[in-house]
Amino acid sequence: MQIAAEAIGDLAKFADAAGLAIRMGAMRGAQRTRAAGKVQVRQDVRRAGLGDRLANTWRDQIYPSSGNPSWHPAVLFYSKAPVIISAFTDGATITRKPGEGVFLAIPTDKVPSRGRKPMTPVEVEATFDQDLIFRPSPGNPGVVLAFIDRTLRRRLSTYRRKGGAAAGRNLPAAKEKNLVLMFVMVRQVTLRKRLHWPDLVSPLAALHLQNTAEEISRELRTL
Numbered sequence: 001m002q003i004a005a006e007a008i009g010d011l012a013k014f015a016d017a018a019g020l021a022i023r024m025g026a027m028r029g030a031q032r033t034r035a036a037g038k039v040q041v042r043q044d045v046r047r048a049g050l051g052d053r054l055a056n057t058w059r060d061q062i063y064p065s066s067g068n069p070s071w072h073p074a075v076l077f078y079s080k081a082p083v084i085i086s087a088f089t090d091g092a093t094i095t096r097k098p099g100e101g102v103f104l105a106i107p108t109d110k111v112p113s114r115g116r117k118p119m120t121p122v123e124v125e126a127t128f129d130q131d132l133i134f135r136p137s138p139g140n141p142g143v144v145l146a147f148i149d150r151t152l153r154r155r156l157s158t159y160r161r162k163g164g165a166a167a168g169r170n171l172p173a174a175k176e177k178n179l180v181l182m183f184v185m186v187r188q189v190t191l192r193k194r195l196h197w198p199d200l201v202s203p204l205a206a207l208h209l210q211n212t213a214e215e216i217s218r219e220l221r222t223l
Contacts (some may be wrong), residue, residue: 002101018223021219021222022071022219023069023070023071024069024198024219025212025217025218025220026069026070026072026073026215026216027069027070028215028217029073029208029209029213029214029215030075030208030211030212031062033075033207033211036204037075037200037204037207038058038060038077039098040197040200041058041128041200041203042058042195042202043054043055043116044196045085048194048195050088050194054081057080057081057085058077058079059077059078059079059080060075060076060077060078061075061078062074062075062076063074069215075208076122085195086119087191087195088194088195089195089198090189090193092190093145093188093189093190094188094189095187096179103144103185103187104187104188104189105121105146105183105185106186107119107182108181108182108190110180110181110182111124111128111183112124112127117143117217126181127187128148128152129152130148130152132146132147132183133146133147133148133149133179133180134146135147137184142187143184143186143188144184144185145184145215146181146182146183146184147179147181147182148167148179148180149178149179150179150180150212151178154180189222
């Protein structure tokens with residue numbers, strides 16, 4: 001009876017240790033999958049030429065997140081910019097909402113930022129104290145280019161100090177060489193499919209199984 005009791009006690013202890021080893025291995029496998037998957041989804045964005053900023057919106061999380069070893073941890077990849085990611089995954093046509101005018105204003109790199117976003121046309125006009133100057137785009141029917149006159153703000157300041165009237169009145173016409181392109185105005189933007197992250201799901205699932213098996217085996221060998 002004593003020998004049997006000792007054997008049962010040892011077996012229970014071994015079973016507890018084996019269970020913990022399996023859970024630890026599963027968590028380590030999930031961590032490996034998490035690291036590899038984040039690299040892959042971010043590379044998908046960079047290969048599409050969409051830049052580091054959008055690539056870095058991809059985030060990752062292991063559940064449960066409490067840190068306690070789990071029998072079945074899950075790895076989640078998600079983007080902080082889901083609308084943009086979806087548009088470049090499926091393709092999309094973007095137009096203005098009803099009541100918001102006809103054109104979409106695409107900012108150039110000359111447009112200052114307000115916070116982390118480029119200024120809107122209204123904000124640009126307020127900042128530079130002038131109305132945007134519109135010109136049709138040569139060779140692109142339906143496309144309008146919006147400029148500012150880089151000399152106008154200085155001339156407005158001088159004009160006001162001399163007792164001039166309302167901004168812009170009686171000022172000479174801006175010369176074309178002084179125009180700085182701020183926005184390209186279009187009626188709609190068609191985004192073609194450029195991202196292929198859904199194709200990564202099956203390979204990552206297979207990799208996760210492999211990582212989990214390897215890490216569980218490694219943990220069990222330490223018993």
